[in-house]
Amino acid sequence: MEKISGSLIPYQGLVVSCQALEDEPLFGSHHMVAMAMAAKEAGAAGIRAGGLADIRAIKDAAGLPLIGLVKIQHEGSEVYITPTLEDALAVHAAGADIVAIDGTGRHRPDGRTLEATLAALKAAGIPVMADIATFEEGVQAAGWGADYISTTLSGYTAETQGTLLPNLDLLERLAAVLQVPVVAEGGISEPAQAAAALELGAAFVVVGSAISRPQWIAARYVKAMKVKAGSAATEAEG
Numbered sequence: 001m002e003k004i005s006g007s008l009i010p011y012q013g014l015v016v017s018c019q020a021l022e023d024e025p026l027f028g029s030h031h032m033v034a035m036a037m038a039a040k041e042a043g044a045a046g047i048r049a050g051g052l053a054d055i056r057a058i059k060d061a062a063g064l065p066l067i068g069l070v071k072i073q074h075e076g077s078e079v080y081i082t083p084t085l086e087d088a089l090a091v092h093a094a095g096a097d098i099v100a101i102d103g104t105g106r107h108r109p110d111g112r113t114l115e116a117t118l119a120a121l122k123a124a125g126i127p128v129m130a131d132i133a134t135f136e137e138g139v140q141a142a143g144w145g146a147d148y149i150s151t152t153l154s155g156y157t158a159e160t161q162g163t164l165l166p167n168l169d170l171l172e173r174l175a176a177v178l179q180v181p182v183v184a185e186g187g188i189s190e191p192a193q194a195a196a197a198l199e200l201g202a203a204f205v206v207v208g209s210a211i212s213r214p215q216w217i218a219a220r221y222v223k224a225m226k227v228k229a230g231s232a233a234t235e236a237e238g
C-alpha cells in the first residue's frame, strides 16, 4: 500500500517521549529540556512532550519536530490525552507541530465526538496523531482524518488491559492497511524492538520510559538483581 509521504517526522526516525508528571522525580521543564537535548545529541528525529510549558520550552531549545499533548483527568471520562478540542488548540499554540489526542472513540469531556474533533482540527490545518488501543480504533481514526495513528494506548484501556507490550502485532496489522503513517509507541524497552517495529511497517518509533524515566529504568535493574540474588541465596543454602 503506497504510504502518504510528507510526514513531519523523518521516516523511520526515533521520537523520544520526554514527559514527567507532577508526581515524577524529573517533573519540570528544566529537566525535560535537558532530556530532549540529550535525545537530540543521540540522533532523535523528534520529541514527544506533555504540558504547555514543556512543549514551549522543548520546542524553543531543541528545535526538533515536536509531538505535543496535555494529560488532564476529567470526572466521568476515561479520556485524558488532550481530551478536548480546546486542549488540542492550546497544545498547537504552544508550539507542537503535531498534536496527539486520544483516538479511542471513548466519551470525551467536552461532549464532542472524535470525528468532530478530528474534523475541527483538520479545518484548522493542525496535524493530528490519534493515540489508539485497537485495530478498529486505528482504522476509524484514520478514516475520520487523523494524520498519524499511534499504538500508544494499547494495554491502557479497559478493552485492552493486560495486552503484552509492545504490541507490534497491532502495529503490523495497521501498517498493512492504512495509508497514513502508523507509529509504534508504548512499552518499547529494547532497541531491537524498535528496529523490529520499523521492519513491521512503523513510519517511526516513539520511546519514552526506557529512555526518559530513570525511576522506571532503575527499577528494572533492581527487579532483575533481586531475582539473581534470590537464586544465589538458594544456591548458598545448598
Ligand SMILES: CC(=O)N[C@H](C=O)[C@@H](O)[C@H](O)[C@H](O)COP(=O)(O)O
Pocket: 017, 019, 069, 152, 153, 156, 185, 186, 187, 188, 206, 207, 208, 209, 210
Ligand atoms: C499510556 C500513556 O499515557 N502513555 C503516554 C503517552 O504520551 C506516555 O506516558 C508514554 O511514556 C509514551 O506513550 C511512550 O510510551 P513508553 O513510555 O512505554 O515508551
